[in-house]
Amino acid sequence: MIITTAGRVNSQLITRAKNIANTYNIRFMERSGLSINALRNKYKEDVIIVEKGRLTAIPDNSDNKLFFHPNLAMIRAKRMLRNETDPFIETAQLKEGMSMLDCTLGLASDSIIASLAVGSAGSVSGIEGSSLIYLLAKEGLATFSSGIQRFDQAMRRINVIKAEHYAYLRNAGTNSVDVVYFDPMFSTEINTSDGINSIRTRTVKNTLNINVIEEASRVARERIVLKDHWKSERFNELGFVQYKRKTALFHYGVLEV
Incomplete structure (x- = not known):
């Protein structure tokens, strides 16, 4: 897995992404203008996106977006x-x-x-x-x-x-x-x-x-x-x-x- 931030980034999102990366021993990657699909294609890994209010995950082999919600x-x-x-x-x-x-x-x-x-x-x-x-x-x-x-x-x-x-x-x-x-x-x-x-x-x-x-x-x-x-x-x-x-x-x- 890799973790990154939403496209509209701020310091709070970056800090949370880095903290999660450290906690779960996964890589934090700067967006650097890349789309999520570009990150998936480049690294061939599941991507976790830190957004305002939630985490969204996109598996490497699927276009489904996964996120926690009690539903x-x-x-x-x-x-x-x-x-x-x-x-x-x-x-x-x-x-x-x-x-x-x-x-x-x-x-x-x-x-x-x-x-x-x-x-x-x-x-x-x-x-x-x-x-x-x-x-x-x-x-x-x-x-x-x-x-x-x-x-x-x-x-x-x-x-x-x-x-x-x-x-x-x-x-x-x-x-x-x-x-x-x-x-x-x-x-x-x-x-x-x-x-x-x-x-x-x-x-x-x-x-x-x-x-x-x-x-x-x-x-x-x-x-x-x-x-x-x-x-x-x-x-x-x-x-x-x-x-x-x-x-x-x-x-x-x-x-x-």
Whole structure:
């Protein structure tokens, strides 16, 4: 990866770009009048652009622009703050003070909702294997401002971990978290989900298999939750009870431990 600034540059953008470069050990490149496409063609790397208010990433092999935004998490959070239920929280049975390990963090939508549910007395950690998505998620969770104090506090509490989830689970303590969560890339694409499809090219394609689930069962005190396409065979193959939801394109599965 390389990091640069928006075309209309100022000292604040340059300072932030250099700080991020130092933090994540990536190269800072001056724009020097070059377009983003020219930078991509020259260096053949993913480009992160520091803009006013956000980071935008353009992968080397795609024209999709990636950036952190809570999207549907904000809508779901507003419902929760009105004491309405959330299907994920109900399925995972997350309550204040509990802990959750999200093994497939992505851009953290479900982890934000989990953090809101468990509150300051609980904890949520998220594992992300892609260096690009890890950077966007970590910086976004630390800096995005929604104007909703409890929502922003929930984002700030999430511990973002750069790792491959199987290796992390193998080294994690037995019964160290209440809930372990998996939201792998669906083998069947949901074409209406722009957020999912936009990061598909940069996700780490880890296989979710029985070895991973065995480690997750050791680490979890209460249950493992799987989110997958409604037609997925993984629920049956890995021993999950599939909770079907009418009209929903994805279902949740639960494995009590």
